[in-house]
Amino acid sequence: MLSLLIVFVAINGTKVMAQEKQDEQxxxxxxxxxxxxxxxxxxKNIPYEKGVKDVSVDLDxxxxxxxxxxxxxxxxxxxxxxxKIGYTAVLKESKM
Amino acid sequence: xxxxxxxxxxILQSITLSAIQYIGKVFEKQGExxxxxxxxxxxxxxxxxxxxxxxxxxxxxxxxxxxxxILVFSFVGYQTDSVKVSSATRLEINxxxxxxxxxxxxxxxxxxxQISKINPILVQQIGNKELNRFACCNLSESFExxxxxxxxxxxAVSGVKQIKMLGLSGTYSQMLLENMPILRGxxxxxxxxxxPGTWMQSIAVSKGAASVKNGYExxxxxINIQFKEPGGLEKLHFYAYGNQDGKLEANTGFSQPIDSFWxxxxxxxxxxxxxxxxxxxxxxxxxPKGQQINMLDRWEFxxxxxxxxxxxxxLYDERLGGQVNYDHQKPQSEQSAxxxxxxxxxxxxxxxxxxxxxxxxxxxxxxxxxxxFDRNSQYGLNQYDVKxxxxxxxxxxxxxxxxxxxxxxxxISGVFDANDATYNQMDIGFREWVPGVFFEYNYLPSExxxxxxxxxxxxxxxxxxxxxPRIHAKYHFPAYVTLRGxxxxxxxxxxxxxxxxxxxxxxxxxxFENNNIREEAWNFGLSMVNEIPLxxxxxxxxxxxxxxDFKKQLLVDWxxxxxxxxxxxxxxxxxxxxxxxxxxxxxxxxLDVTAAWRYNMVKATFQDQLRQVPxxxxxxxxxxxxxRTRMEKWQFGTNLQFYGLQxxxxxxENLTENQRPAQSxxxxxxxxxVTKNYxxxxxxxxxxxxxxxxxxxxxxxxQNPFGDQFDASMVWGPVYGQMFYAGVKWILExxxxxx
Numbered sequence: 001m002l003s004l005l006i007v008f009v010a011i012n013g014t015k016v017m018a019q020e021k022q023d024e025q026x027x028x029x030x031x032x033x034x035x036x037x038x039x040x041x042x043x044k045n046i047p048y049e050k051g052v053k054d055v056s057v058d059l060d061x062x063x064x065x066x067x068x069x070x071x072x073x074x075x076x077x078x079x080x081x082x083x084k085i086g087y088t089a090v091l092k093e094s095k096m
Numbered sequence: 097x098x099x100x101x102x103x104x105x106x107i108l109q110s111i112t113l114s115a116i117q118y119i120g121k122v123f124e125k126q127g128e129x130x131x132x133x134x135x136x137x138x139x140x141x142x143x144x145x146x147x148x149x150x151x152x153x154x155x156x157x158x159x160x161x162x163x164x165x166i167l168v169f170s171f172v173g174y175q176t177d178s179v180k181v182s183s184a185t186r187l188e189i190n191x192x193x194x195x196x197x198x199x200x201x202x203x204x205x206x207x208x209x210q211i212s213k214i215n216p217i218l219v220q221q222i223g224n225k226e227l228n229r230f231a232c233c234n235l236s237e238s239f240e241x242x243x244x245x246x247x248x249x250x251x252a253v254s255g256v257k258q259i260k261m262l263g264l265s266g267t268y269s270q271m272l273l274e275n276m277p278i279l280r281g282x283x284x285x286x287x288x289x290x291x292p293g294t295w296m297q298s299i300a301v302s303k304g305a306a307s308v309k310n311g312y313e314x315x316x317x318x319i320n321i322q323f324k325e326p327g328g329l330e331k332l333h334f335y336a337y338g339n340q341d342g343k344l345e346a347n348t349g350f351s352q353p354i355d356s357f358w359x360x361x362x363x364x365x366x367x368x369x370x371x372x373x374x375x376x377x378x379x380x381x382x383x384p385k386g387q388q389i390n391m392l393d394r395w396e397f398x399x400x401x402x403x404x405x406x407x408x409x410x411l412y413d414e415r416l417g418g419q420v421n422y423d424h425q426k427p428q429s430e431q432s433a434x435x436x437x438x439x440x441x442x443x444x445x446x447x448x449x450x451x452x453x454x455x456x457x458x459x460x461x462x463x464x465x466x467x468x469f470d471r472n473s474q475y476g477l478n479q480y481d482v483k484x485x486x487x488x489x490x491x492x493x494x495x496x497x498x499x500x501x502x503x504x505x506x507x508i509s510g511v512f513d514a515n516d517a518t519y520n521q522m523d524i525g526f527r528e529w530v531p532g533v534f535f536e537y538n539y540l541p542s543e544x545x546x547x548x549x550x551x552x553x554x555x556x557x558x559x560x561x562x563x564x565p566r567i568h569a570k571y572h573f574p575a576y577v578t579l580r581g582x583x584x585x586x587x588x589x590x591x592x593x594x595x596x597x598x599x600x601x602x603x604x605x606x607x608f609e610n611n612n613i614r615e616e617a618w619n620f621g622l623s624m625v626n627e628i629p630l631x632x633x634x635x636x637x638x639x640x641x642x643x644x645d646f647k648k649q650l651l652v653d654w655x656x657x658x659x660x661x662x663x664x665x666x667x668x669x670x671x672x673x674x675x676x677x678x679x680x681x682x683x684x685x686x687l688d689v690t691a692a693w694r695y696n697m698v699k700a701t702f703q704d705q706l707r708q709v710p711x712x713x714x715x716x717x718x719x720x721x722x723x724r725t726r727m728e729k730w731q732f733g734t735n736l737q738f739y740g741l742q743x744x745x746x747x748x749e750n751l752t753e754n755q756r757p758a759q760s761x762x763x764x765x766x767x768x769x770v771t772k773n774y775x776x777x778x779x780x781x782x783x784x785x786x787x788x789x790x791x792x793x794x795x796x797x798x799q800n801p802f803g804d805q806f807d808a809s810m811v812w813g814p815v816y817g818q819m820f821y822a823g824v825k826w827i828l829e830x831x832x833x834x835x
Contacts, residue, residue, distance in 0.1 A: 036141075037329070041829070043727065043728070044775065044829070045775060047727035047728075047729065048774060048775035054726060054727065055727055059141065059166070060141065060164075060166050060180070
């Protein structure tokens with residue numbers, strides 16, 4: 001079981017390193033979050049939006065960086081997803 | 097090699113030297129005065145790097161790296177505050193009273209299990225993260241990754257599990273629900289299964305003598321359970337669980353704010369075993385069939401400095417076990433098969449009132465609880481019935497003397513037990529009323545040192561007056577090592593049959609030479625927690641030694657003959673030495689690994705002979721690992737436990753086929769679980785006892801349950817083999833109110 005776990009960790013690590021393919025886009029939003037609860041709420045919702053591949057929250061900078069599949073979701077839809085859970089997200093940076 | 101080590105050391109030193117030191121003061125403003133606050137938790141947001149304020153309310157903390165720049169200040173009874181730091185200026189923090197520490201803040205920065213650096217008592221906090229790692233149907237399954245607490249079946253037929261701590265029976269550790277004593281006396285036999293896992297927010301396990309505020313009963317330690325609060329993050333949840341053995345469970349919880357001051361919640365658990373299972377083909381059900389219904393309605397009021405919590409709960413538990421062909425519709429007297437019928441009802445209610453005063457660290461609390469537990473049980477021809485009323489009141493006043501470096505708690509308490517118990521028509525119950533007073537003083541001269549000294553005096557209507565002294569000291573060496581020492585006394589009124597109900601599942605004659613004696617023991621403890629920076633995280637190395645020395649104990653003597661059990665009072669040597677070491681580390685940021693080893697030496701004087709106490713493992717090993725993917729969509733957990741040898745009471749008088757070895761086997765138990773998380777849903781599958789180790793023929797003379805050699809109580813290891821389970825969780829969280 002442990003060896004299975006280690007293999008999974010290694011595969012998962014490789015997957016993370018191999019991210020940002022051609023059909024993917026990475027964007028950074030500035031979000032009006034104030035506390036750890038906001039971070040928890042964002043991490044419990046945004047990763048489950050269709051097409052979202054990776055989410056990282058920087059509470060100190062009030063920034064959320066999202067890697068997503070361009071043909072599945074748009075930045076506007078992501079902004080709406082933030083609105084649905086009570087936050088305002090402003091696009092800060094976008095990498096194709 | 098030396099050169100590399102030296103270069104590494106030099107780089108580390110350079111990093112340390114270049115780090116910025118922040119200093120400051122935390123206080124509470126009262127008019128024009130600034131009252132320094134002592135023991136305030138100061139830490140960098142998102143990390144476990146922290147310190148606490150000293151006697152003058154001052155702190156000094158090093159910035160680990162420039163990207164970590166938010167300092168958090170938290171203190172129970174005060175609003176948590178945080179500041180973004182940019183330059184090494186002196187910080188002046190004015191904390192405002194009135195609001196308790198938000199649980200969510202704690203969850204984010206702590207490990208799944210962590211030991212507080214501030215508390216003078218060695219307390220291991222098992223958080224929600226840990227509780228979700230495996231399917232915790234109830235409290236008895238919440239300690240799978242905890243090396244300090246052992247959980248085992250008491251016998252091979254009733255499905256009852258009990259805990260052991262420091263090598264001693266769980267009855268010597270006090271069980272608390274949010275600081276209210278629970279599962280006392282007759283309830284103790286089944287109690288762990290009456291705390292559904294899905295209701296729990298966290299568990300605090302403290303080893304050794306505990307605070308005198310909660311009474312005199314904790315001897316080996318204390319387990320304090322925190323339920324999900326009505327005002328917490330969850331709005332609605334639904335959990336369902338099923339396993340291949342036919343156990344099905346459903347849990348639901350709903351919490352609702354009434355207005356800005358009131359919150360309420362309703363927690364409901366229904367479950368049961370619905371499959372007749374006899375895997376070892378001995379004619380006995382491996383687990384009793386049955387059902388359990390458990391409900392708790394909670395109310396919470398918070399306004400300014402006043403808080404009130406109350407609840408009322410009802411429980412029904414039915415277990416139908418014994419031989420497969422036993423007809424539970426008919427009485428035992430009308431059939432030749434052996435049957436077990438257990439019916440338990442419980443009503444419990446509690447009220448907790450807290451008032452915070454304007455003076456720092458000053459509060460008044462009143463706790464009142466009442467429970468009625470009604471047990472009707474029949475094991476073959478043995479009948480054991482109990483009706484138990486338990487009342488408890490505790491009034492606690494907390495404040496400080498000259499400065500907040502000298503904090504004290506004082507109060508009065510009262511415990512009432514009316515235990516009307518009959519064993520085969522013999523009255524073995526008792527009534528006891530114990531009023532008491534206590535005073536506890538906590539000296540906190542700096543963030544490093546904390547001394548907690550407590551004394552209480554209680555008067556028992558059964559046993560007379562007795563004093564309970566306890567002292568704890570902690571010293572935190574900058575920056576990694578925390579040392580603790582404790583000495584304390586504990587007492588409890590033993591309840592022979594309620595605490596050893598497994599004996600009922602045997603033909604042994606029970607001799608009560610003493611029944612409800614007051615047990616008395618000293619507990620001594622030493623511990624070291626070392627947090628060694630290693631890579632991106634700290635390697636936590638904990639080492640502890642505890643000795644429990646009984647001055648008076650109700651001994652359960654299985655050794656006189658294989659046909660009898662004797663309960664008698666002993667004032668001769670009886671002790672437990674427990675030594676434990678534990679290492680935990682987080683690899684790659686998300687792989688938590690824990691390895692632990694414990695050695696127990698538990699001996700008592702049985703008929704003038706100092707012998708190892710039966711059914712106690714001398715060694716226990718634990719290895720656990722859990723991994724969460726980056727966005728926590730997948731979780732994996734595995735857990736391997738090793739149990740060493742145990743002494744088994746002699747069965748030499750039995751026929752050869754009914755004899756068992758005088759020593760158990762050592763064995764390994766492996767469990768694993770995979771969880772897939774969705775936005776609101778989680779699905780999990782797992783397995784218990786993957787190594788498939790089971791005792792051979794746990795029921796002695798199963799073919800002849802009314803013969804004098806029948807014994808289902810000699811259980812030292814797993815009775816059930818490999819088992820697969822699956823479950824689903826659905827959680828709807830409350831939305832945060834925008835400030």
